[in-house]
Amino acid sequence: MMRVYICPDCGWMRMVSRRKNVECYKCGVQDMTLAKVDFATYVSWSEKERQEYSAAWMSLLSMSLQLINWFSPLRIGIIRMTVV
Secondary structure, eight states, X not given: OOEEEXXXXXXXXXXXXXXXXXXXXXXXXXXXXXXXXXXXXXXXXOHHHHHHHHHHHHHHHHHHHHHHHHHHHHHHHHHHHHHO
């Protein structure tokens, strides 16, 4: 079964058949993430559609990381208040 992976650092996408540990040949990241798009859909897309998917995925990843960073001080403050 073919799978589609995306790099969390550069957004490059790659198709693989059996491997679960997939490295990015563009930037060298060792653990690419399994994309939430099936192989049949991916191969039917044009290059522009693939780039748009990658850009949207990277944008969501960036927003998620910003939320995690934003909430981290709040969680630390809550932990300190309950411990004291």
